[in-house]
Amino acid sequence: MTDGTPLQSAAPAPDRDPEPDLLYSEDEEALRDAVRSLLADRSDPATVVAGLESDVPYDAGLWRALATDIGGAGLLVPEKLGGQGASAREAAVVLEELGRCVAPVPxxxxxxxxxxxLLGCDPADAEVAALLGALAGGRAVGALALPLATAPGGAPDGQAPGSVRADRSVRADADGALTGRVTSVADAAAAEILLVPAQGPDGPALYAVEAAADGVRTDTVIPLDLTRPLGHLTFDGAHGRLLATGDRARAAIERALLTGAGLLASEQLGVAEWCLAETVRYTAERTQFGRPVGSFQALKHRMAALWLDIASARAAARNAADALATDSPDAAVAVAVAQAYCAPVAVRAAEECVQLHGGIGMTWEHPAHLFLKRAKSDEIALGTPGRHRDALAGLVGLSAP
Structure with a gap:
């Protein structure tokens, strides 16, 4: 009952960022099925173990199928530039599946x-567009010439500290002659195109260098994770094609590192999921005292606790992928949370996998060691969990005790 006073309409709700979507769409599940089918046929863990004895840095046939036949290499590239026009959410699905089998592809x-x-440079530039088309079509492999451990915000002035400088090239005013060294670059031996941050004549810049060009030397090193080879790059007057300078170069490099760190969480999720699934399978089949060892309460508790951690890691990884896909203003926060949480979960899952397999888990023939090495390598890739926790504290205004 009212007193005759007209009802006041509610005030409009303030604008808010849309809630993150942590679920997988039908298209993403279809992409997952295609990638999983390919990997089951071409890159199951036993096949990866057998291939580690070769000197080939990655499986070229598998990469061609993933990059070209499925179109995975161009997911982040707009259709007008020869890509699929998808987003970080789809790329995250691919990385989950690659993590499940530690596939040796770049x-x-x-x-x-x-x-x-490259997307952070000017896509309207013919040179940038050509490079994007080559990478999207799987015709070339690219690598950002920074150490694998470089975290978002960890390349001041657009370059690895003290690594590469660019002098004026005699071939073109805009190009440069690059000199310097960058260590521990992931997939350097597989790359045909190197994107090199350098200190140019006009400040920080990003250059494209052909890996086979004169003045470029790649020295391979033996990494912890043999499925993701590392290389040291040395530039001695190598010709670099200028892609971006100044603030644009800084922003392009920072966005690349942020996106890489955010989507690396999905790979870590895939590693952890395989480790748990394989451990559950093995402990259900391995018997002791006439019972499956997986029926022992202590082991059940360990696997249940790991399952809960992985469920939380999935939420963190999906949140980071969605934030990157929607260009959320909280993307940096989401990435820092995902890396600070998912990296330790992947390591613990791999350690539990090795331990709960008993003696067989310690052998070279069983693939458990591949996942432990990938998890440990990923833990320092693109920033350690501690580095991301420090970044998170700054982003949300929490000072250290």
Whole structure:
């Protein structure tokens, strides 16, 4: 009952960012099915173990199928530039599946980090557009010439500290002659195109260098994770084509590192999921005292606790992918949370996998060691969990005790 006074309409709700979508769409599930089917046929863990004895840095046939036949290499590239016009959400699905089998392909380095760096340059520039088309079509592999451990915000002035400088080239005013060295670059041996941050004549800049060009030397090193090779790059007057300078170069490199770190969480999620699934399978089959060892309460508790951690890691990884896909203003926060949480979960899942397999888990023939090495390598890639926690504290205004 009212007193005759007209009802006041409610005040409009303030504008808010849309809630993150952590679920997988039908298209994303279809992409997952295609990638999982390909990997089951071409890159199951046993096949990866067998291939580690070769000197080939990555599986070229598998990469061609993933990059070209499925179109995975161009997911982040707009259709008008020869890509699929998808988003970080779809790329995250691919990385989840690659993490499940530690596939030796340069997806993170080329289709994610290198592509994002190029997208941060001027896509209308013919040189940038040509490079994006080559990477999207799987005709070339790219790599950002920074150490694998470089975190977002960790390349001041657009370059690895003290690594590469660019002098004026005699071939063109805009180009440069690059000199310097960059260590521990992921998939350097597989790359045909190197995107090199350097200190140019006019400040920080980003250059494109052909890996086979004169003045470029790649020295391979033996990494912890043999499925993601590392290389040291040395430039001795190598010709670099200028892609971006100044603030644009800084922003392109920073966005590439941020996107790489955010989507790396999805790879870490895939590693952890395989480790748990394989451990559950093995402990259900392995018997002791006439019972499956997985029926022992202590082991059940360990696997249940790990399952809860992985469920939380999935939410963190999906939130980071969605924030990057929607260009959320909180993307940096989402990435820092995902890396600070997912990296330790992947390591713990791999450690539990090795331990709960008993003696067989310690052998070279069983693939468990591949996942432990990938998890440990990923833990320092693109920033350690501690580095991301420090970044998170600054982003949300929490000072250290």
């Amino acid at each position: 997806y993170l380095t080329s289709a994610v980090v290198a592509v994002t760096a």
